[in-house]
Every structure is written in C-alpha cells, then in structure tokens.
Amino acid sequence: MLTQLTINNFAIVRELEIDFRNGMTAITGETGAGKSIAIDALGLCLGNRGEANMVRPGALRADLCARFSLVDAEMAANWLIEHQLDNQNECLLRRTISPDGRSRGFINGVSVPLSQLRELGTLLIQIHGQHAHQLLLDNTHQKSLLDAYSNQQELLAQMKKAWKTWHDSCQQLAVFQKEMQERESRQQLLEYHLKELSEFLPVQGEFEEIDQEYKQLANHGQFLSIGQTTTHILSENDDANVISLLNMAKNELTDLVALNPKFSELLDMLEEASIQVSEVSDEIKHYCDQYELDPNRLFELEQRISKQISLARKHHVSPEALPELFQQLLTEQEQIANQNEDCETLNEQVAIDHQKALACAERLHHVRLHYAQELSTLITNSMHQLSMPHGLFTIDVKFIPEQLQIDGACKIEFNVTTNPGQPHQALAKVASGGELSRIALAIQVITAKKMDTPALIFDEVDVGISGPTAAIVGKLLRELGESTQVMCVTHLPQVAGCGHHHFYVSKETNGVETETHMQLLDKKSRLQELARLLAGSEVTKNTLANAKELLAA
Template identity: 50%
Template sequence: MLTNLSIRNFAIVSHVEIDWHHGMTTITGETGAGKSIAIDALGLCLGERATTSVVRPGTDKAELIASFDVSGNKKAKQWLTEQELNDENDCIIRRLINSEGRSKAYINGTPVPLAQLKMLGQLLINIHGQHDHQLLLKTTEQRQLLDDYAQHHGLLDDIKFFQKQWRTKNNELNSLLESQQQRQAQQQLLQYQVKELDEFSLQQGEFSQLEADFKRHANAQQLLVISGQCLNQLSDENEYSVSAQLQKIADDVQQLAALDKGAESIANMLVDASIQIQEASRDLNYYQQSIDLDPEAFNLIEERYSTAITLARKHQVNPEDLFDYHQKLQAQLSQLSGDEERHQHLHDELDTIKEQYHQIAEKLRVSREKSAKKLAKLITESMRELSMPDARFNVQIDHQVNEQLSSHGYDDIEFLVSMNPGQPMEALHKVASGGELSRISLAIQVILAEKVITPTLIFDEVDVGISGPTAAKVGQKLQQLGSNTQVICVTHLPQVASKGQQQLFVAKLTDGKHTQTSVTPLAQDAREREIARLLAGDEITDNAIANAKELLAS
C-alpha cells in the first residue's frame, strides 16, 4: 500500500507531504484547487512521461517521492527481488524532472529506466480516471475486462505464444511463395550449370596438374633436346665434360691436401660437388627417359585443359577456381531444393500450431462463457444497487474460427444492456447515458477490484454525473471496497467524501504574486465543515452542518 507521498516544486505545489492510511481516503477541495495533483504526481512516479510544464515556475527541478509498504504484496516483492532492487518490505520510488523536461528515476536508490517504473507501478497501484468510462464503449476494452475478471492471463499468454509462432512461420511461408517463380527459374539454371560441371567433374587441384601436364607435353621435343645437351656436358664419358673436369680438379686439390692440411676442407667440398654432379647427371638421365612423346595422351590432356578454360570463361571465374565454383553452385541448388522441402514443412508446422492454438482458444471460449454469466449477474445486481432498478446487463460472445489467428482467441465480446422494462438488450454505446455509463463503469471497477487484487486503487472523480441517493450508494460501494484494499478517491460529492476513514482537503493559496497548493488532513470538526460546504456551497448553514454530521455518522 501507499504510505507516503512527497511533492516538491511540482506544478503549483511548492512542498506537500502526505501520509496515507489503510482503508478509504477521500480528497476534496474547491474547483481549480488541484484536487488531482497527488494523482498526477503518482502517475509520474509510476512511469508516465513528463513535460517541462510540471516543474514549478522559478525552480530548476521537481522532485516526487512515493513510499510503499510491500510486505503483503508478493508479486511486487518477487519483481523487486528479480530486478535486484529489493529492500525488504519497503519500496521507495523517486522521480526528478528538470526544467528542460529531462528526468531521472530511482527505485530504492537505484537508477532505473521508465519502463521499469511502469512494470512495478502495475503491481502497486491501479488508477481509474474520470474519463475511463468512455473506454468501456470499446469492444476491445470489454473483452479485456472480461478476461481480467476471469483471470485468463495464463491462457492469453499461451494464445499469444502460438499466435506469434504462427505469424512468424506464416511470414516465412509467404516469402517463399512470393519468390517461388523466381526461385524455380533460378533452380532450372542451376540444374543446367551443375549438370554441365558434374559431367566434366573437375577435381580439387586438378587444373593446376592439367596445366603442368599440358606445358610438359606441349614442349616435350624441346625438353628432350635441352636435357640431351645437358647430359652430354655432364657425362663423364666426355673428357671435356663438367664431370670429368671437376673430377680432375678434385684429384689435384687432394694432392694439395696431402702436402698441406689447410686444403683438406676444399678437397672435401670438391669431392662432394663431384658426387652431386654425378647424381644430377643420373637423375637428368631418368628425367629424359620419362619425357612422353605420346600424341594420343597429349591430345587427351590438351582437350581436358582446353575444356576447363572454356568452362571457366563461360562461368566468368578463373580456371583454378572452377572446382570451388562448382561446389558453390551445388550448395545453392541444394538450398533451393531445401526451400521446396521447407515449403511443405512449413505447411505441416502451421497446421500443428493452429491445432494447438485452437485447443487453447476453445478452453478460453468455454471459460469466457462461464465467466460472462457470472459477471453479467454481478453487474446487473450492482447496477440496480446504483439506482438503476430495471437494468439488465449481459455479455455477448460471438465465436468465429478464422484463418487469421489473433492474439486474443476467436471470440468477439460485446457488453449489452437494457435500462428499462420491455427494452431489448442493445450495445452499451447505444443505450447508456453519460451518468449511467459512469455508474456501470464504477460497478465493473468495484467487481474487478475485488477479483483482481491491487494493493492501492485510485478513483479520480469517477463519480462525475452522479448525485442524490445514487451518490450515497456509490460512496457505500467505494467504502465496501476499502475494507479489502487501500482506496483513494478524488470526489466532489459529500455522500462519497463522508465515507472515507481519512479525508484530505486541497486548497489553492495566493499572495497576489505567487500561487501554491496545500493538502491538509482534516480533523473531525474541519471535516464536518468541508462536508457541509460540499452540501450547501460557500454559505454554510446549521442545517448543512447537521446534515454533514449525519453523513459522517452513517
């Protein structure tokens, strides 16, 4: 519950600090005094966006601090713990707004974004504004009210989960369908290209080998001539050959080494060189013998080499990259074939998701119909208690299975009402007047508040358009609600104001230069005079005082 609200430099408030009690608190004051100032400040504490106009003129920033006791609020405590913002049983929200419109927010001293304030605020306070009853005319709001009453949060979460899955899969399927013609053309081209390259079947690294073999066969005659000349120059059968000359030099240096050990290393190197020349000559001989002058083999190599170059040119790649390009085309063709398989698989997935969605939607429909009867009965009873003796209320559910899955199931919900005997049930917006609509809205809010427990409920002039005996019954309804939860009600009706365990009076003070708002808890005598003022106006009579005492006593 809300325990304290501190407001500094906010609108026309210089500084106000309010302690809040259990039960029902009413807020009254003269027109234009700013009775809703505390509600507006709480709204900002709970994440509403701020503007520069909220900062009191002549000051640089507004400060709003709301303190809550969350000892009995399991959801709020759990959320605070999960966000690592827990401070045992206390929750303090602080909002600073500077004159340029920028703001900072804190929960238990930790800076937080506005989104977190909003999430926490939903667990702490439920604010009903004076124009909320207009929302009641929207069928989407009517469906939400029924689902809140029936506590369908789990079923709706499941519905939204499957609807999101269905939307994702359906978008993917539509994308596949939209590109199907283009994909088929691309697939035909790839099939032709891959078939052509499959038939050629170039292996990894083969082109480099083909290129080397082609050069070797194309130059075989020249290779034979050059290698023969080299062998003749190296051969030790020729006394003028490199081998013979080197051997002679090696023998001479060995003689030097026999006379002078300083020449030994040179002799050894020459011996090694002589051996290497002999080995080179032998290897060159083997090489010459391996040179192939087979024209048929050369023709096969030349043909494959030329085909590889032609295919590479055709596909606009380098010949040495032709193998990798072939693999790439195969992968693309496999992916397109996989898209066709994915197309069928998506159909199967969508059918499964729709079946799961339908099962949840059917559970939701059954629960809605059951809850609708209970809610209609409760609202009818409450309307009659609020001076609509012949009223009848009904919740119409139109169940239509559609191909398109929505985030709320297959049901369209509409509130129907009949205000007079013999009058047929019609849509709420066609029948109810402004005052009747306000009372119906209040009846629903009271019923939902008892069903969906929120620690603090705020009613900001929801009794607009209500007077006389009806006002007394509205006050009783709110007082009844205050026995289970904290209720804060801004009102102009004495019948409502008198039902609070605590009453706050809002006044606007001015010295001609500056204006500010004050909020004062009223003691019994002051309360009697304020209720009398609401009854009689500015001229408070003894009868008005007596009537005020009677209202407070009741």
C-alpha cells in the same frame, strides 16, 4: 497500501507531504484547486509519462516519492525479490523530472527504467480515471475488464505463449518461403552452370597434363630441330662428335695407364661417360624418329584448353580449380533440394502450433463465458442499486477462430437495456452519459473486489451522478474500503461523507506565485467542507445539519 506521498516542485505544489491510512479516503476541493495533482504525482511515480512543464517554474527539478507498505502486497514483494530490489516490508517509488524534460525513476533508491516502475506499479495500486466511462465503449477495453474480473493470469500467460510460438513459426515459414524464392532462382542458375560444366566434365589434374601435351605439340618443329642438333653433336657429326672425341680421349688415357696404373679409375669414369652419352644420343634419336605431329590431337587440346580457360574466367577461378568448383556446385544443389523439403516440415509445425494456440484460446473462451455470466449478474444488480431498476446488463462472448490473437479468439461486447421495452443493444448505442458513468463505476467496484491490488484510486469517476444515487455510490466505495485501501477524488458531498478520512485541497496566491495545499480534515472542518459542497456557496445551519446527517449515515 500507499502510506505516504511526498511532492516537491511539481506543477503549483512547492512542497507537500501526505500520509494515507487504511479504508476510504475522500479528496475534495474547490474547482481549479488541483484536486487531481496528488493523483498525477502518484501516476508519475508509477511510470506515467512526464513532461518539462510539470516542473514548478524556477525549480531545479520536480521530485516525487510514493511510499508503500508491502504487508498485504505479496505479489509486489515477490516482484521486488525477483528483481533484487527488496527492502523488507516497504517500497519507495521515486521520480525526478528536470526542466528540460529528462526524468529518472528509482525503486528503493536504485535507478531503474520507467518500464519497471510501470510493471511494479500495477501490483501496488490501480487508478480508475474520470474518463473510464468513455473507455467502456471500446471492445478491447471491455475484454480487459472481463479478464481483470476473471483473474486468469496464468491462462492468459499460456495463451500469450502459445500465440507467440505460433506467430514465430509463421514468421519462420514466411522468411523460409521468401528465401525459397531466392533459392529457386539460385537453383535455376545452378542447373545452367552444372549443365555447362557437366558437358565439359573437368577432371582433377587434367589441365596441367593437357597443357603440357599441348605445348609439346604446338612446338613440334622446334622440338625436332633441337633433338636433331643434339644427336648430331653427340654422335652423328662425321668430322667431330662427342662420342668420337671421348673414344680418342680413352685411347690416350689407356696409354697413360700403361705408364702409371693409378689413372685406371679415371679411365673407368671416361668409359662410363662415353656409355651415357651414347645412350642419350640413342634415346633422343629414337624419340625424334617416333615423334609425329597429330594436327587433330593438337586441335582437340587447343579447344579443350580454351574452353577450360573460358569457364574459369566465367566463374572467377583458375582453370585448375574448375573440378573443385564443379563439386561445390553439385553440393549446393543437393543442399537446396534438402532445404526445399524442410518447407513441408515448417508447414506442419505451423499447423501444430496453430492448433495448440487455438486449443488454448478455446479454454480461455469457456472461462470468459463463465465469468461473463457471473459479471453480468453482478453489474445488473449494481445497476438496480444505482437507480436503474429495469436495467439488464449482459456480456456477449463470441469465439472467432479466424481472428486468433495474442489474447485469444474472443470478441467481447457489453450489451445493456435500461428501460422496459427497450431492445438489448451494444452499450455504445443505448446508454446515456449518466447511465454510462454509473455502469462504469459499477464495473470498476466489482472488478476491484476480485483483484489482488492492495490500493485503489477513483479519480472523479462519479461524474454525472447525483442525489440518492450518489449516496449509494459512496456506500459502495466505503464498503470496498473495508477490505482494501480506497482513495476517491470527488465533488459529491454524499460520496465524500462516506469516507473514513477526508482531505481538502486548496489553492493560495500572493499575486506572484500560486501554491496548492492538501490537508487532512478533522470532524469540524469536515462538516464545513461537506456543507460547502452541499450549499455550493454560503454555508447555512441547514447545510451544516445536512452535513451532519451525511457523516452519521
């Protein structure tokens, strides 16, 4: 429950500290006094959007703090433990706003993002605003109200998870299909390149070999000329050649060996040199005799080398790397073919995930059907209490699998008839403003009884209600306050008189500054305030007597 609210430099509040108690607390005040300022301040502590103009003029910042007891708030206590923000059985939500609009949020003194304030706030308190009857016309809000009443959070979480899984599968398939179009374009390009390379069929190491052969054939004349010159020098020159000169040297060295045997090794070396030179000469001569120019082979080599160089330039690789590129393109083509097969797998997964989400949506649909009947009966009974004796409220729940969403596949429609003979139609088409306010209030009170939230605030939800109906509304809120903490901002004396506690909001001005105050009324002051609400202006003995009756009721 909310135990204390501290407000500093917020709007026209300089400093305010309010202690709250169990039961129903009524909040009243004159028009323009700022009855909803405390609710607005609390909303900021719960993570609502803050603005620079909320800071009291001249102040350094607005500082707001809400203190909660966690004795009856198990879910909130568990949330704090989970996020390592627990502080025994108490929770402090604080919000500061600077004149430049910047704000900070704190949970038990620890700075946190506003999203965490909002998340925790939903577990601590529910605020029902004065425009709830307008929201009641929206089908999405109607679905939220039904789900709040059914309190099937686990099933809704399962639905959300199943839908997200299906949605993710659909996204994966969409991305895959988009990439598949790109792959198809790539596949066509690969087929063209591979056809070209397959016709050429590059072989590892081939370019080096044919390049060498081509150079030899292309330089045929130079090769023969050098070969012939070499053999001429080595053995065929009649005047002087290497072999004849070596033989002359051997003859001279033989005579030297006869004179000195130690030169015999040199003679052997010279003999060996003569043999090697003779072999070289014979080998070159044999090669030159056998070597013939093949113009066809030369042309063939020239064409293949030219094609290989052209293909290499086209693919931005060296000619030697063409065989490796060919294998890489073949591998890529195979991978694309395998990936296209994956499309079938993804399609199957999308279908499986869709069926799972649809099955979860069907379970949720049956739950909603059950609670729709239960809630319809309760709201109809409340309408009878709230001066609509012929009212009949029903909730139409349609299952539309083609419209599967994160919260299921149901379309929810609140229908009502308020008078005999009136057709049963959608709420927006039938109910008047006053009737809509009473129906909205009935729904809020009924759903609040089913929820685990330990504190409830009703901010002028009784707009459009008066007389005996207002007294019934007050009794409903007081009854609700017996089991949970209820705070109600109201302008109706019949509602305010039902409160266990009563705060009065007033505004004072000195001509320069304006301040809002909020005080807990004792019995005497409360009688005066109820009398003021009844009279509208001057308080009389009759209005005081009526006020006493309201308190005694």
